[in-house]
Amino acid sequence: MLKVEQLSAHYGGIHALQGIELDVPDGAIVSLIGANGAGKSTTLKSIVGLVKPSRGTVTWNGEVLTGLPTKDIVSRGVCLVPEGRHVFPNLTVDENLTLGAYSRSDKPGIAADREKVFGLFPRLKERVSQKAGTLSGGEQQMLAVGRALMTRPRLLMMDEPSLGLAPLIVKMIFDIVKAINAEGVTVLLVEQNAKAALEIADYGYVLETGRITFHGPGKELLKDDRVRHAYLGEAHA
Template identity: 70%
Template sequence: MLELTNVEVYYGGIHALQGISIEVPDGKIVSLIGANGAGKSTTLNSIVGLVKPQAGSIAWNGKELTALGTKRIVSEGVVLVPEGRRIFPNLTTWENITLGAYHRSDKAGIERDRDMVYELFPRLKERSKQNAGTLSGGEQQMLAVARGLMSRPKLFMLDEPSLGLAPLIIKDIFDTIRKINAEGTTVLLVEQNARAALKIADSAYVMETGRITLSGTGKELLADTRIKEAYLGGVK
Protein backbone atom coordinates (compact mmCIF):
# COMPACT_ATOMS: atom_id res chain seq x y z
CA MET A 1 0.00 0.00 0.00
CA LEU A 2 1.02 3.57 -0.72
CA GLU A 3 0.21 6.05 2.05
CA LEU A 4 0.63 9.82 1.87
CA THR A 5 0.13 11.49 5.24
CA ASN A 6 -0.08 15.28 5.66
CA VAL A 7 2.27 15.96 2.74
CA GLU A 8 3.32 19.60 2.32
CA VAL A 9 5.12 20.97 -0.74
CA TYR A 10 6.18 24.56 -1.41
CA TYR A 11 7.49 26.06 -4.65
CA GLY A 12 9.05 29.24 -3.35
CA GLY A 13 6.09 31.14 -1.90
CA ILE A 14 3.49 28.84 -3.47
CA HIS A 15 1.96 26.24 -1.13
CA ALA A 16 1.43 23.55 -3.78
CA LEU A 17 0.38 20.66 -1.51
CA GLN A 18 -1.36 21.61 1.71
CA GLY A 19 -1.29 18.61 4.00
CA ILE A 20 -2.73 16.01 1.64
CA SER A 21 -3.39 12.43 2.76
CA ILE A 22 -4.08 9.63 0.24
CA GLU A 23 -4.17 5.84 0.39
CA VAL A 24 -3.60 3.55 -2.61
CA PRO A 25 -4.36 -0.05 -1.57
CA ASP A 26 -2.54 -2.93 -3.23
CA GLY A 27 -4.18 -4.23 -6.39
CA LYS A 28 -6.58 -1.30 -6.79
CA ILE A 29 -7.04 1.58 -9.22
CA VAL A 30 -7.13 4.96 -7.47
CA SER A 31 -7.91 8.10 -9.48
CA LEU A 32 -6.95 11.65 -8.56
CA ILE A 33 -9.01 14.27 -10.39
CA GLY A 34 -9.09 18.04 -10.38
CA ALA A 35 -8.58 21.15 -12.46
CA ASN A 36 -5.27 22.34 -13.90
CA GLY A 37 -3.00 23.66 -11.17
CA ALA A 38 -4.71 21.70 -8.40
CA GLY A 39 -1.49 19.89 -7.45
CA LYS A 40 -2.11 16.50 -9.05
CA SER A 41 1.20 16.29 -10.95
CA THR A 42 3.07 17.64 -7.92
CA THR A 43 1.62 14.78 -5.92
CA LEU A 44 2.95 12.18 -8.37
CA ASN A 45 6.31 13.92 -8.65
CA SER A 46 6.58 13.90 -4.84
CA ILE A 47 5.89 10.18 -4.67
CA VAL A 48 8.62 9.34 -7.19
CA GLY A 49 11.16 11.72 -5.64
CA LEU A 50 11.28 14.43 -8.31
CA VAL A 51 9.92 16.91 -5.76
CA LYS A 52 10.87 16.76 -2.08
CA PRO A 53 8.11 17.48 0.46
CA GLN A 54 8.84 19.95 3.23
CA ALA A 55 6.68 17.96 5.66
CA GLY A 56 4.67 14.76 5.88
CA SER A 57 5.24 11.12 5.03
CA ILE A 58 5.14 9.07 1.82
CA ALA A 59 5.30 5.36 2.65
CA TRP A 60 5.31 2.42 0.23
CA ASN A 61 4.64 -0.90 1.96
CA GLY A 62 5.87 0.66 5.19
CA LYS A 63 9.09 2.07 3.69
CA GLU A 64 9.53 5.84 3.80
CA LEU A 65 10.21 7.21 0.30
CA THR A 66 10.89 10.88 1.03
CA ALA A 67 14.57 10.26 1.85
CA LEU A 68 15.20 8.15 -1.26
CA GLY A 69 16.34 9.22 -4.70
CA THR A 70 14.21 8.63 -7.79
CA LYS A 71 16.35 5.75 -9.09
CA ARG A 72 15.99 3.90 -5.78
CA ILE A 73 12.24 4.56 -5.71
CA VAL A 74 11.89 3.09 -9.21
CA SER A 75 13.88 0.04 -8.11
CA GLU A 76 11.30 -0.38 -5.31
CA GLY A 77 8.65 -0.80 -8.03
CA VAL A 78 7.16 2.71 -8.01
CA VAL A 79 7.03 3.96 -11.62
CA LEU A 80 5.65 7.16 -13.18
CA VAL A 81 4.53 7.72 -16.76
CA PRO A 82 4.78 11.53 -16.87
CA GLU A 83 2.44 14.01 -18.45
CA GLY A 84 3.42 14.81 -22.04
CA ARG A 85 4.83 11.30 -22.68
CA ARG A 86 8.51 12.41 -22.58
CA ILE A 87 9.58 9.85 -25.13
CA PHE A 88 12.93 10.14 -26.93
CA PRO A 89 11.86 11.24 -30.45
CA ASN A 90 15.17 10.52 -32.18
CA LEU A 91 15.39 6.96 -30.86
CA THR A 92 13.44 4.05 -32.30
CA THR A 93 10.35 2.58 -30.68
CA TRP A 94 12.42 -0.48 -29.72
CA GLU A 95 15.13 1.69 -28.13
CA ASN A 96 12.57 3.70 -26.14
CA ILE A 97 10.98 0.53 -24.80
CA THR A 98 14.34 -0.98 -23.92
CA LEU A 99 15.34 2.16 -21.99
CA GLY A 100 12.48 1.42 -19.60
CA ALA A 101 14.55 -1.50 -18.31
CA TYR A 102 17.69 0.60 -17.77
CA HIS A 103 18.07 -0.49 -14.12
CA ARG A 104 17.62 -4.19 -14.87
CA SER A 105 20.27 -6.78 -15.79
CA ASP A 106 18.07 -9.85 -16.38
CA LYS A 107 18.34 -10.13 -20.16
CA ALA A 108 15.89 -13.01 -20.49
CA GLY A 109 13.33 -11.19 -18.35
CA ILE A 110 13.74 -8.02 -20.39
CA GLU A 111 13.08 -10.01 -23.59
CA ARG A 112 9.94 -11.55 -22.06
CA ASP A 113 8.67 -8.17 -20.92
CA ARG A 114 9.34 -6.64 -24.33
CA ASP A 115 7.27 -9.42 -25.89
CA MET A 116 4.57 -8.71 -23.29
CA VAL A 117 4.32 -5.01 -24.14
CA TYR A 118 4.31 -5.81 -27.87
CA GLU A 119 1.38 -8.16 -27.21
CA LEU A 120 -0.35 -5.37 -25.28
CA PHE A 121 0.42 -2.82 -28.02
CA PRO A 122 0.73 -4.62 -31.40
CA ARG A 123 1.14 -1.30 -33.23
CA LEU A 124 4.40 -0.69 -31.38
CA LYS A 125 5.79 -3.99 -32.62
CA GLU A 126 4.86 -3.00 -36.18
CA ARG A 127 6.74 0.28 -35.66
CA SER A 128 9.65 -1.07 -33.61
CA LYS A 129 12.28 0.30 -36.04
CA GLN A 130 10.51 3.62 -36.56
CA ASN A 131 11.76 6.75 -34.79
CA ALA A 132 9.42 7.53 -31.91
CA GLY A 133 9.03 11.15 -33.01
CA THR A 134 7.23 9.98 -36.16
CA LEU A 135 4.53 8.06 -34.24
CA SER A 136 1.01 9.45 -33.83
CA GLY A 137 0.01 10.99 -30.50
CA GLY A 138 -1.84 7.84 -29.46
CA GLU A 139 1.09 5.63 -30.41
CA GLN A 140 3.46 7.86 -28.44
CA GLN A 141 1.24 7.50 -25.37
CA MET A 142 1.21 3.71 -25.84
CA LEU A 143 5.01 3.88 -26.07
CA ALA A 144 5.24 5.87 -22.82
CA VAL A 145 3.10 3.27 -21.05
CA ALA A 146 5.10 0.39 -22.58
CA ARG A 147 8.38 1.97 -21.49
CA GLY A 148 7.04 2.33 -17.95
CA LEU A 149 5.96 -1.32 -17.87
CA MET A 150 9.50 -2.40 -18.70
CA SER A 151 10.48 -1.29 -15.18
CA ARG A 152 8.19 -4.01 -13.80
CA PRO A 153 6.11 -1.62 -11.68
CA LYS A 154 4.29 -2.71 -8.57
CA LEU A 155 2.73 0.75 -8.35
CA PHE A 156 2.11 2.25 -11.80
CA MET A 157 1.37 5.98 -11.82
CA LEU A 158 0.06 7.69 -14.95
CA ASP A 159 -0.18 11.46 -15.34
CA GLU A 160 -2.88 12.60 -17.81
CA PRO A 161 -2.59 9.60 -20.19
CA SER A 162 -5.61 10.75 -22.25
CA LEU A 163 -4.38 14.31 -22.83
CA GLY A 164 -4.81 15.41 -26.45
CA LEU A 165 -5.99 12.02 -27.72
CA ALA A 166 -9.02 11.10 -29.83
CA PRO A 167 -11.94 9.38 -28.05
CA LEU A 168 -11.25 5.94 -29.58
CA ILE A 169 -7.60 6.09 -28.52
CA ILE A 170 -8.63 7.19 -25.02
CA LYS A 171 -10.84 4.11 -24.78
CA ASP A 172 -7.89 1.92 -25.82
CA ILE A 173 -5.62 3.53 -23.20
CA PHE A 174 -8.17 3.06 -20.40
CA ASP A 175 -8.83 -0.53 -21.49
CA THR A 176 -5.09 -1.11 -21.24
CA ILE A 177 -4.97 0.40 -17.74
CA ARG A 178 -7.69 -2.06 -16.71
CA LYS A 179 -5.71 -4.97 -18.16
CA ILE A 180 -2.53 -3.89 -16.37
CA ASN A 181 -4.44 -3.70 -13.09
CA ALA A 182 -6.18 -7.04 -13.67
CA GLU A 183 -2.74 -8.66 -13.87
CA GLY A 184 -1.94 -7.46 -10.35
CA THR A 185 -0.39 -4.01 -10.75
CA THR A 186 -1.62 -1.24 -8.45
CA VAL A 187 -2.51 1.94 -10.38
CA LEU A 188 -2.59 5.60 -9.35
CA LEU A 189 -4.14 7.63 -12.16
CA VAL A 190 -4.14 11.43 -12.50
CA GLU A 191 -6.70 12.63 -15.04
CA GLN A 192 -8.64 15.71 -16.15
CA ASN A 193 -11.04 13.36 -17.97
CA ALA A 194 -12.97 12.83 -14.75
CA ARG A 195 -15.67 10.60 -16.20
CA ALA A 196 -13.21 8.09 -17.67
CA ALA A 197 -11.02 8.16 -14.57
CA LEU A 198 -13.89 7.60 -12.14
CA LYS A 199 -15.42 4.81 -14.23
CA ILE A 200 -12.38 2.59 -13.78
CA ALA A 201 -11.49 3.68 -10.22
CA ASP A 202 -12.00 1.54 -7.15
CA SER A 203 -11.59 4.73 -5.13
CA ALA A 204 -10.88 8.34 -6.00
CA TYR A 205 -9.89 11.72 -4.61
CA VAL A 206 -10.78 15.22 -5.75
CA MET A 207 -8.03 17.82 -5.45
CA GLU A 208 -8.53 21.59 -5.43
CA THR A 209 -5.72 24.14 -4.94
CA GLY A 210 -3.43 21.76 -3.10
CA ARG A 211 -6.04 20.13 -0.88
CA ILE A 212 -8.09 16.93 -1.00
CA THR A 213 -11.70 18.13 -0.91
CA LEU A 214 -13.65 14.92 -1.60
CA SER A 215 -13.02 11.19 -1.62
CA GLY A 216 -15.01 8.00 -2.11
CA THR A 217 -15.46 5.12 -4.50
CA GLY A 218 -15.44 5.85 -8.22
CA LYS A 219 -19.19 5.12 -8.37
CA GLU A 220 -19.95 7.42 -5.45
CA LEU A 221 -18.10 10.34 -6.98
CA LEU A 222 -19.65 9.75 -10.42
CA ALA A 223 -23.07 10.09 -8.78
CA ASP A 224 -22.16 13.13 -6.65
CA THR A 225 -23.92 16.28 -7.89
CA ARG A 226 -20.92 18.43 -6.94
CA ILE A 227 -18.67 16.33 -9.19
CA LYS A 228 -21.23 16.38 -12.00
CA GLU A 229 -21.47 20.16 -11.87
CA ALA A 230 -17.72 20.79 -11.60
CA TYR A 231 -16.21 18.09 -13.81
CA LEU A 232 -18.86 16.16 -15.78
CA GLY A 233 -20.73 18.89 -17.63
CA GLY A 234 -23.58 19.46 -15.19
CA VAL A 235 -26.22 17.39 -13.44
CA LYS A 236 -27.96 14.81 -15.63
Protein backbone atom coordinates in the same frame (compact mmCIF):
# COMPACT_ATOMS: atom_id res chain seq x y z
CA MET B 1 0.00 -0.09 -0.07
CA LEU B 2 1.04 3.46 -0.90
CA LYS B 3 0.32 5.88 1.93
CA VAL B 4 0.65 9.67 1.64
CA GLU B 5 0.45 11.55 4.94
CA GLN B 6 0.31 15.32 5.51
CA LEU B 7 2.17 15.95 2.25
CA SER B 8 3.01 19.57 1.52
CA ALA B 9 5.10 20.83 -1.38
CA HIS B 10 6.03 24.06 -3.12
CA TYR B 11 6.38 24.08 -6.89
CA GLY B 12 7.48 27.10 -8.87
CA GLY B 13 7.00 29.38 -5.86
CA ILE B 14 3.44 28.15 -5.27
CA HIS B 15 2.26 26.21 -2.20
CA ALA B 16 1.06 23.42 -4.48
CA LEU B 17 0.17 20.78 -1.87
CA GLN B 18 -1.21 21.62 1.55
CA GLY B 19 -1.17 18.56 3.78
CA ILE B 20 -2.83 16.02 1.52
CA GLU B 21 -3.51 12.45 2.60
CA LEU B 22 -4.38 9.49 0.41
CA ASP B 23 -4.12 5.70 0.37
CA VAL B 24 -3.61 3.46 -2.64
CA PRO B 25 -4.32 -0.17 -1.62
CA ASP B 26 -2.41 -2.98 -3.30
CA GLY B 27 -4.15 -4.18 -6.45
CA ALA B 28 -6.48 -1.17 -6.72
CA ILE B 29 -7.04 1.55 -9.29
CA VAL B 30 -7.19 4.91 -7.53
CA SER B 31 -8.02 8.06 -9.49
CA LEU B 32 -7.04 11.59 -8.50
CA ILE B 33 -9.12 14.24 -10.25
CA GLY B 34 -9.19 18.02 -10.16
CA ALA B 35 -8.92 21.15 -12.24
CA ASN B 36 -5.76 22.50 -13.86
CA GLY B 37 -3.37 23.75 -11.20
CA ALA B 38 -4.98 21.75 -8.39
CA GLY B 39 -1.70 19.97 -7.61
CA LYS B 40 -2.31 16.59 -9.23
CA SER B 41 0.99 16.38 -11.13
CA THR B 42 2.90 17.73 -8.13
CA THR B 43 1.43 14.91 -6.04
CA LEU B 44 2.80 12.27 -8.41
CA LYS B 45 6.17 14.02 -8.74
CA SER B 46 6.44 14.23 -4.96
CA ILE B 47 5.73 10.52 -4.59
CA VAL B 48 8.43 9.57 -7.08
CA GLY B 49 10.98 12.06 -5.76
CA LEU B 50 10.98 14.61 -8.60
CA VAL B 51 9.62 17.27 -6.25
CA LYS B 52 10.97 17.47 -2.70
CA PRO B 53 8.11 17.78 -0.18
CA SER B 54 8.40 20.49 2.45
CA ARG B 55 6.51 18.31 4.93
CA GLY B 56 4.87 14.91 5.21
CA THR B 57 5.78 11.35 4.32
CA VAL B 58 5.22 8.86 1.52
CA THR B 59 5.45 5.18 2.42
CA TRP B 60 5.26 2.18 0.12
CA ASN B 61 4.47 -1.15 1.79
CA GLY B 62 5.80 0.21 5.06
CA GLU B 63 9.04 1.69 3.69
CA VAL B 64 9.47 5.46 3.73
CA LEU B 65 10.17 6.77 0.21
CA THR B 66 10.42 10.44 1.18
CA GLY B 67 13.97 11.67 0.57
CA LEU B 68 15.07 8.74 -1.60
CA PRO B 69 16.52 9.44 -5.07
CA THR B 70 14.03 8.80 -7.90
CA LYS B 71 16.10 5.91 -9.28
CA ASP B 72 15.86 4.13 -5.93
CA ILE B 73 12.10 4.68 -5.79
CA VAL B 74 11.77 3.22 -9.30
CA SER B 75 13.89 0.22 -8.28
CA ARG B 76 11.33 -0.47 -5.54
CA GLY B 77 8.61 -0.87 -8.15
CA VAL B 78 7.09 2.64 -8.26
CA CYS B 79 7.02 4.14 -11.75
CA LEU B 80 5.54 7.30 -13.29
CA VAL B 81 4.25 7.79 -16.84
CA PRO B 82 4.64 11.57 -17.07
CA GLU B 83 2.23 14.06 -18.57
CA GLY B 84 3.17 14.80 -22.19
CA ARG B 85 4.67 11.33 -22.75
CA HIS B 86 8.35 12.48 -22.75
CA VAL B 87 9.56 9.68 -24.97
CA PHE B 88 13.10 9.98 -26.35
CA PRO B 89 12.30 11.34 -29.83
CA ASN B 90 15.61 10.51 -31.52
CA LEU B 91 15.63 6.92 -30.29
CA THR B 92 13.65 4.07 -31.81
CA VAL B 93 10.67 2.40 -30.19
CA ASP B 94 12.89 -0.54 -29.27
CA GLU B 95 15.57 1.71 -27.78
CA ASN B 96 12.97 3.54 -25.68
CA LEU B 97 11.73 0.22 -24.31
CA THR B 98 15.29 -0.90 -23.59
CA LEU B 99 15.88 2.28 -21.56
CA GLY B 100 12.80 1.46 -19.52
CA ALA B 101 14.62 -1.66 -18.32
CA TYR B 102 17.92 0.14 -17.63
CA SER B 103 18.00 -0.91 -13.95
CA ARG B 104 17.40 -4.58 -14.73
CA SER B 105 19.88 -7.30 -15.65
CA ASP B 106 17.53 -10.28 -16.14
CA LYS B 107 17.76 -10.63 -19.91
CA PRO B 108 15.14 -13.40 -20.28
CA GLY B 109 12.70 -11.38 -18.14
CA ILE B 110 13.37 -8.22 -20.14
CA ALA B 111 12.75 -10.09 -23.41
CA ALA B 112 9.51 -11.56 -22.03
CA ASP B 113 8.32 -8.14 -20.85
CA ARG B 114 9.09 -6.60 -24.24
CA GLU B 115 6.87 -9.22 -25.87
CA LYS B 116 4.18 -8.53 -23.27
CA VAL B 117 4.31 -4.84 -24.19
CA PHE B 118 3.97 -5.74 -27.88
CA GLY B 119 0.99 -7.91 -26.95
CA LEU B 120 -0.69 -4.93 -25.29
CA PHE B 121 0.34 -2.52 -28.05
CA PRO B 122 0.67 -4.37 -31.38
CA ARG B 123 1.21 -1.04 -33.12
CA LEU B 124 4.52 -0.61 -31.30
CA LYS B 125 5.76 -3.90 -32.69
CA GLU B 126 4.89 -2.68 -36.19
CA ARG B 127 7.00 0.44 -35.54
CA VAL B 128 9.77 -1.16 -33.48
CA SER B 129 12.58 0.42 -35.56
CA GLN B 130 10.85 3.77 -36.03
CA LYS B 131 12.08 6.85 -34.18
CA ALA B 132 9.74 7.80 -31.35
CA GLY B 133 9.55 11.42 -32.48
CA THR B 134 7.83 10.36 -35.70
CA LEU B 135 4.99 8.51 -33.92
CA SER B 136 1.51 9.93 -33.50
CA GLY B 137 0.45 11.26 -30.11
CA GLY B 138 -1.48 8.08 -29.35
CA GLU B 139 1.47 5.90 -30.33
CA GLN B 140 3.80 7.96 -28.16
CA GLN B 141 1.44 7.45 -25.22
CA MET B 142 1.48 3.71 -25.87
CA LEU B 143 5.28 3.84 -25.90
CA ALA B 144 5.42 5.85 -22.66
CA VAL B 145 3.23 3.24 -20.94
CA GLY B 146 5.21 0.40 -22.50
CA ARG B 147 8.51 1.94 -21.36
CA ALA B 148 7.14 2.19 -17.81
CA LEU B 149 6.02 -1.44 -17.89
CA MET B 150 9.60 -2.43 -18.76
CA THR B 151 10.56 -1.42 -15.20
CA ARG B 152 8.21 -4.21 -14.05
CA PRO B 153 6.29 -1.84 -11.75
CA ARG B 154 4.23 -2.84 -8.76
CA LEU B 155 2.71 0.64 -8.66
CA LEU B 156 2.14 2.43 -11.97
CA MET B 157 1.34 6.13 -11.72
CA MET B 158 -0.06 7.80 -14.83
CA ASP B 159 -0.30 11.56 -15.34
CA GLU B 160 -3.01 12.64 -17.80
CA PRO B 161 -2.67 9.64 -20.16
CA SER B 162 -5.65 10.74 -22.29
CA LEU B 163 -4.49 14.34 -22.81
CA GLY B 164 -4.78 15.45 -26.44
CA LEU B 165 -5.78 12.04 -27.77
CA ALA B 166 -8.69 11.08 -30.04
CA PRO B 167 -11.68 9.47 -28.27
CA LEU B 168 -11.01 6.03 -29.78
CA ILE B 169 -7.40 6.08 -28.53
CA VAL B 170 -8.56 7.33 -25.12
CA LYS B 171 -10.89 4.33 -24.78
CA MET B 172 -8.05 2.00 -25.75
CA ILE B 173 -5.69 3.57 -23.18
CA PHE B 174 -8.26 3.14 -20.40
CA ASP B 175 -8.88 -0.46 -21.47
CA ILE B 176 -5.13 -1.05 -21.25
CA VAL B 177 -5.04 0.48 -17.75
CA LYS B 178 -7.69 -2.04 -16.67
CA ALA B 179 -5.76 -4.89 -18.31
CA ILE B 180 -2.53 -3.87 -16.56
CA ASN B 181 -4.35 -3.71 -13.24
CA ALA B 182 -5.93 -7.13 -13.85
CA GLU B 183 -2.40 -8.55 -13.98
CA GLY B 184 -1.75 -7.36 -10.43
CA VAL B 185 -0.27 -3.88 -10.96
CA THR B 186 -1.60 -1.19 -8.63
CA VAL B 187 -2.53 2.01 -10.49
CA LEU B 188 -2.66 5.65 -9.36
CA LEU B 189 -4.25 7.65 -12.15
CA VAL B 190 -4.30 11.44 -12.52
CA GLU B 191 -6.87 12.57 -15.07
CA GLN B 192 -8.87 15.62 -16.13
CA ASN B 193 -11.30 13.23 -17.85
CA ALA B 194 -13.08 12.70 -14.54
CA LYS B 195 -15.85 10.46 -15.90
CA ALA B 196 -13.45 7.98 -17.54
CA ALA B 197 -11.11 8.03 -14.54
CA LEU B 198 -13.84 7.38 -11.97
CA GLU B 199 -15.59 4.73 -14.05
CA ILE B 200 -12.56 2.44 -13.77
CA ALA B 201 -11.49 3.50 -10.26
CA ASP B 202 -12.00 1.45 -7.12
CA TYR B 203 -11.56 4.69 -5.19
CA GLY B 204 -11.21 8.35 -6.06
CA TYR B 205 -9.93 11.59 -4.56
CA VAL B 206 -10.83 15.14 -5.54
CA LEU B 207 -7.99 17.66 -5.26
CA GLU B 208 -8.76 21.37 -5.19
CA THR B 209 -6.04 24.04 -4.82
CA GLY B 210 -3.66 21.70 -3.05
CA ARG B 211 -6.16 20.05 -0.71
CA ILE B 212 -8.19 16.84 -0.83
CA THR B 213 -11.75 18.10 -0.57
CA PHE B 214 -13.63 14.80 -0.71
CA HIS B 215 -13.10 11.17 -1.60
CA GLY B 216 -14.91 7.87 -1.90
CA PRO B 217 -15.48 4.82 -4.12
CA GLY B 218 -15.26 5.75 -7.80
CA LYS B 219 -18.85 4.80 -8.61
CA GLU B 220 -20.14 6.86 -5.67
CA LEU B 221 -18.16 9.93 -6.70
CA LEU B 222 -19.69 9.66 -10.17
CA LYS B 223 -23.10 10.09 -8.55
CA ASP B 224 -22.00 12.89 -6.22
CA ASP B 225 -23.63 16.21 -7.20
CA ARG B 226 -20.46 18.14 -6.36
CA VAL B 227 -18.40 16.03 -8.77
CA ARG B 228 -21.08 16.04 -11.46
CA HIS B 229 -21.42 19.81 -11.31
CA ALA B 230 -17.71 20.67 -11.10
CA TYR B 231 -16.09 17.98 -13.25
CA LEU B 232 -18.70 16.29 -15.43
CA GLY B 233 -20.40 19.45 -16.72
CA GLU B 234 -23.75 18.51 -15.25
CA ALA B 235 -26.08 20.83 -13.37
CA HIS B 236 -27.12 20.08 -9.81
CA ALA B 237 -30.20 17.89 -9.70
